[in-house]
Amino acid sequence: MDGIARHLFDLGYKPSSAKLYISRLGRFSEFLGHNARSTVISQGVIDRFMLSLHVGSPRVAARTVIEHARNIVPDRFSTPARRVIADPDGPLLAAYLDHLRHVRGLEPKTCEGILKGARRILTWLRDHLPGQPFSAITGEHVLALMQHLLSLSANHYTRSATTSYTRGFLRFLRWSELNGQDLARFVPRTPCWRLAHLPPRLSWQNIQRAIDAIDISEPSGTRDKAIMLMLATTGLRNRELRVLELQDIHWRTAEVIVRRTKGKRDRVVPLLDEAGAALADYILHARPRVVSALVFLSYSPPARPFKCAASISRIVRSRLEQGGVELSGPAGAHLLRHSLATQLVQQRRPINEVADLLGHRSIDTTAIYVKVALPQLTGVALPFPGGVS
Known part of the structure; x- marks a missing residue:
């Protein structure tokens, strides 16, 4: 019992x-x-013990602590045989x-998305070519699949990604000699104009107002203020943070x-x-006292690093909304990243300097922010043909 108590305290409960x-x-x-x-x-x-608890809340707590006990003294528990579905x-x-x-x-993160696409392809092939080898796939099948x-x-971004991962998977089938044809040539190319839209952004005044509204009397507020300022002033991506x-x-x-x-x-x-x-x-006053090299940790017991991007996105969106910022679309770390880049370009900072700060390997990736630099654009705009009538 003492060992489990120490274990719970070490986890930040x-x-x-x-x-x-x-x-x-x-009990x-x-x-x-x-x-x-x-x-x-x-x-x-x-x-049987769970059934003896007639209320849902004690069952949740009991199930949680029993799992902790199973991890600490696994020899006291019999591991049930799990049914493995091939x-x-x-x-x-x-x-x-x-x-x-x-x-x-x-x-690895890029591979996750590509594998999801590959699984969709395999599911379609299993439904439409049941029991047939990959060598039976033809160009007609590829067109029906696409x-x-x-x-x-839903939009041209997902359509472009879909054609890309399908083309890559078909090339893999040929590379691994599962199909001798160049099936990738049957995948249509979908237009995707990367510079056809304006990046979502917030003014620095709105971001500063949201940061100033954070209550730092609570440890979570101290952490969230540090997160917001780091994202808003350094341009870190979600995973980088x-x-x-x-x-x-x-x-x-x-x-x-x-x-x-992302740029390796x-x-x-x-x-x-x-x-x-x-x-x-x-770090000095609000960070959980747990053994971890990572800076930002979750306060939900057990205290641990953030595993998924959604956790940081929820913090950003929640703090912006609490600060009275009106949001018309997704709000996460990338919104603050876009806002910083837009602010720097509007301050006439060199585009290559902005690219280095954001970690862009190609300056073409940073070029989208030039579209919002209206003062600079008005200076290079050509006069209307024939003058003003």
Whole structure:
């Protein structure tokens, strides 16, 4: 019992929460004394204990602490045999993932999206070519497949991505000698004009108002203020913020080393005074006391790093809404990144400087922000033919 209590405190549970879980574990121990005939706790005994709890809330707490106990003393529990459902596409997708990672050199996050697309393709092929090998796929099948996949796409971005991952998967089939034809040539090309829209953005006044409205009397407020300022002043991507480590902050030089970036190269971004002060306040006074090299941690027990991008996006959107900022679309880390880039371009900062700050490998990626630099654009606009009538 003492070991489990220490385990809960090490994970960052509050004393009140740990006390609740320990009480549930004590109740489970008392139940075992009357109902368990063996020293090894079976899943059946756990299920009977859950049924003895007539309210839903105690069941949740009991289930949670029993799982913690299972992790600490696994020899006291019998592991139920899990039914493994064979995945007919598993071996092929595993080979495709190996191809994406080691032949094409793609990042794991990119591979996740491509594998989802490949699974959609395999599902369609199984429904329309049941029991037939990949060598039976023809150009006619590819056209029918694309008609189905494109019908599921909502805009030209998803349509372009759909044709791209389909073309890549068909090339993999040929590369792995599962189909000798060049089926990728039957995939139509869908137009996608990257510079045809304006990037979503907020004014610095709105961002500053939202940051000033954060209540830093609570630890979560201190953390969220640091997150908002880091995103708004450095242009970090969502993942770059989540994997930021304590050793990457160079306080004396007021710099942050951004590692494992989308462009596969490290870069240095400046740490402004306001962002540095908020970050130091969070690390010294509000950061959970757990063993982790990462800077930003979740307060939901057990305290741990943020695993998914949605967690950071929820924080950004919530803080913007609480600050009275009207949002007309998705709001996450990238909205603050777009806003910073737009602000720098409007301040007539060199475009290559903006590209270096954002970590763009190609300056063409940064060119979209030039479209919102109206003062500069009016200076290079040609006069209307024939003059003003």
